[in-house]
Each structure stands twice: as C-alpha cells, then as structure tokens.
Amino acid sequence: MKKLTVKTLLIPATLVTLxxxxxxxxxxxxxxxxxxxxxxxxxxxxxxxxxxxxxxTANKTLMSATASENKEDMASLAYIAxxxxxxAVFKAKAQQAHQNTKDLMAQKEQLILSTVDAKxxxxxxxxxxxxxxxxxxxxxxxxxxxxxxxxxIEFITGTADLVxxxxxxxxxxxxxxxxxxxxxxxxxxxxxxxxxxxxNMELSQQRADFIRDVxxxxxxxxxxxxxxxYGQSQPAVSNATRAGRQQNRRIEIKFAD
Amino acid sequence: MFTKKSTATLxxxxxxxxxxxxxxxxxxxxxxxxxxxxxxxxxxxRNADLEGSAGVQLKRSASKLQKAKEEMKDGDNAEALRLxxxxxADANLAQAKAQAGIARSSESDMQKSLEMLKTQLK
Numbered sequence: 001m002k003k004l005t006v007k008t009l010l011i012p013a014t015l016v017t018l019x020x021x022x023x024x025x026x027x028x029x030x031x032x033x034x035x036x037x038x039x040x041x042x043x044x045x046x047x048x049x050x051x052x053x054x055x056x057t058a059n060k061t062l063m064s065a066t067a068s069e070n071k072e073d074m075a076s077l078a079y080i081a082x083x084x085x086x087x088a089v090f091k092a093k094a095q096q097a098h099q100n101t102k103d104l105m106a107q108k109e110q111l112i113l114s115t116v117d118a119k120x121x122x123x124x125x126x127x128x129x130x131x132x133x134x135x136x137x138x139x140x141x142x143x144x145x146x147x148x149x150x151x152x153i154e155f156i157t158g159t160a161d162l163v164x165x166x167x168x169x170x171x172x173x174x175x176x177x178x179x180x181x182x183x184x185x186x187x188x189x190x191x192x193x194x195x196x197x198x199x200n201m202e203l204s205q206q207r208a209d210f211i212r213d214v215x216x217x218x219x220x221x222x223x224x225x226x227x228x229x230y231g232q233s234q235p236a237v238s239n240a241t242r243a244g245r246q247q248n249r250r251i252e253i254k255f256a257d
Numbered sequence: 258m259f260t261k262k263s264t265a266t267l268x269x270x271x272x273x274x275x276x277x278x279x280x281x282x283x284x285x286x287x288x289x290x291x292x293x294x295x296x297x298x299x300x301x302x303r304n305a306d307l308e309g310s311a312g313v314q315l316k317r318s319a320s321k322l323q324k325a326k327e328e329m330k331d332g333d334n335a336e337a338l339r340l341x342x343x344x345x346a347d348a349n350l351a352q353a354k355a356q357a358g359i360a361r362s363s364e365s366d367m368q369k370s371l372e373m374l375k376t377q378l379k
Contacts, residue, residue, distance in 0.1 A: 097360035
C-alpha cells in the first residue's frame with residue numbers, strides 16, 4: 001500500500017522534472033554564434049535590401065532553436081539558422097552582382113548610343129559643311145554671271161538711260177535677290193571723265209538709283225540695296241581712249257550676306 | 258462501489274496513460290517528406306553549381322541526407338528529421354553560393370566588356 005503511493009507520486013514528479021528540465025536548457029555556443037551571425041547580417045544594407053525573406057526564415061529558425069525542448073533539436077536548429085544566415089548573405093551577394101551587371105550593361109548601351117550619336121552629329125556636320133560649300137559655289141557662280149552681265153551694261157552718255165538690250169543683267173540680279181532673300185547689295189555708280197565732275201557725280205547717283213528702282217519694282221526690298229554715285233572719282237581704267245571711257249561708265253555691285 | 262485496490266489501479270492506469278501520451282508526443286513519424294524535400298533541394302543545388310564553387314556544401318548536404326535515411330531505417334525518426342532539415346539548409350546554402358559565384362562572374366565579364374569597349378572607342 002505504502003509502496004504503491006510512492007510509485008504513483010513518482011510518475012508526475014518525474015514528468016515535472018522533465019518539463020522543467022526542458023524549459024531551462026543551457027544555450028549552446030552554436031546558438032549564440034548563430035544569433036551573432038544573424039545580427040551581423042541584419043545590419044547589412046545589402047542583405048536587408050536583397051534577402052529579407054531569407055533573413056526572416058533564419059530568424060524564425062533561431063526562435064525555434066531558443067524554444068527547443070531538448071539539446072539535440074536546439075543544436076540542430078542553431079546549425080540550420082546559421083546556415084540560413086549564410087544563405088541570405090550569398091543571396092544578397094548574388095542579387096547585388098545582378099544589379100551591378102545590369103548597371104554595367106546600361107552604361108555600355110549608353111556609351112554605344114552616345115558614340116553613334118556623336119558619329120551621326122559629325123556626319124551631319126560634314127554634310128552641312130559640304131552643302132554650304134556647294135551653295136557658296138553656286139552663289140558665287142551666279143554672282144559672277146551677274147557681274148559679267150553688268151559689265152556689259154551701257155548707259156547712253158550723259159543720261160541715266162540704258163542702251164536698249166542691256167537689261168539682262170538687271171533681270172538676273174532681280175531673280176538672284178528673290179531666290180536669295182538674305183543677300184544684300186551695294187550698288188556704286190561711276191562715270192567717265194567727260195563733262196563736269198559735279199554733273200558726273202549727279203549722273204552716277206542717278207544711274208545707281210535707276211538700277212535700285214528697277215530692282216524694287218521687281219519686288220526686292222529697298223532695305224537690301226544701297227546705291228551710291230561716285231562720279232568720275234574712281235576710274236577703273238584710263239579715260240584716254242573711247243574703250244577706256246566706256247569701261248569707266250559702270251555700275252559695280254558688291255554682294256553681302 | 259470503489260474498492261481501495263480498484264482506485265489504486267485506476268490511478269496507476271491514468272498515470273500510465275499520461276506518461277504514454279507524453280512519450281508518444283515526443284515520438285515522431287518517419288520524416289519521409291523532409292527527406293524528399295532535402296533530396297529535391299540537393300538536386301536543384303547540384304544543377305545550379307555550374308562553376309563548382311559550392312562543393313563543400315553539396316558534400317555536407319549529401320552526407321547528411323544519407324545519414325538521415327539510415328537513421329530513419331534504424332527507427333530514430335527524431336535524428337533523421339534533424340539531419341534531413343540540416344541537409345536541406347546545406348543544399349540551399351550551396352545553391353545560393355553557386356548562384357552568387359555565377360552572378361559575380363557575369364558582373365566581372367560585363368565589366369571587362371565595358372572596359373574593352375571604352376578602349377576601342379578611344
């Protein structure tokens with residue numbers, strides 16, 4: 001009877017001892033180390049950015065390890081937690097490397113694009129330069145033709161009237177001024193030395209004005225034309241011969257942009 | 258109704274049943290699922306380790322998986338479960354390490370290719 005009582009009391013006592021023994025398990029070094037590794041990883045910006053789920057898994061395992069009721073489970077869970085922390089660190093490294101690779105790829109693309117753009121711009125510049133050169137050549141050719149035509153213009157001596165048939169130069173000039181709206185011209189009238197200098201000054205002005213008026217009548221803005229008479233003051237050649245005097249009765253044109 | 262003897266027996270039986278239930282709570286089923294899981298994780302990690310940088314972790318995982326199977330066979334399901342879970346963790350680490358190595362190689366290749374391009378464009 002007495003024996004039986006002792007036996008019956010012993011069973012729950014053993015259970016309680018077992019339970020209290022479980023609750024007060026000493027933490028093994030591996031668990032302390034795993035917790036330290038976790039704290040270190042959790043303070044890394046890269047791990048937090050790229051491996052938070054893995055870090056959370058490790059944290060859960062750490063908590064399970066701490067709450068373990070036997071030392072085998074605790075040691076095993078501590079090992080797993082530590083391994084999961086390492087896994088999180090490698091995961092973060094991989095993600096970081098992926099991001100770096102992407103950034104490098106973008107840099108490369110940018111470099112290629114900017115190089116292509118630079119080449120394109122350079123080619124366009126070259127093309128523009130060549131086009132400008134062609135335009136200049138065409139203009140200079142047209143201007144030469146006009147000057148040549150103007151060289152043939154003859155005024156009736158003592159008047160501002162043209163010798164009939166000498167209008168082609170003015171036609172050319174008017175057309176040129178219309179197709180090149182940025183051009184301006186300076187017309188200068190000259191005479192030979194026949195007659196008085198005063199009269200010649202007047203006459204040369206009239207001749208220059210005459211040309212300007214024709215151009216204006218053909219739609220060229222007067223603002224683009226200056227007309228000045230120089231009389232006999234600037235002979236191109238000697239006035240001694242008839243041919244020389246004819247050459248001196250002239251309208252000179254200077255083109256400007 | 259109750260004799261002293263029958264009461265004592267009742268107490269004994271109930272105490273025993275409590276003890277059994279506590280023990281059976283500790284005793285666990287064979288960790289077949291966990292072992293299968295570890296096996297899959299290990300296979301996946303092996304496939305990922307193209308550069309052979311995670312050999313140590315792969316070996317550790319394989320050895321624990323093998324031991325887990327043996328323990329399960331011997332009836333120590335608790336130890337088999339622990340080993341299977343550790344083998345899975347080792348395999349996951351191996352995979353992460355392998356992938357980090359590969360990613361780092363790609364980054365390094367891209368860096369080289371960028372430098373080469375820069376040199377060519379100079």
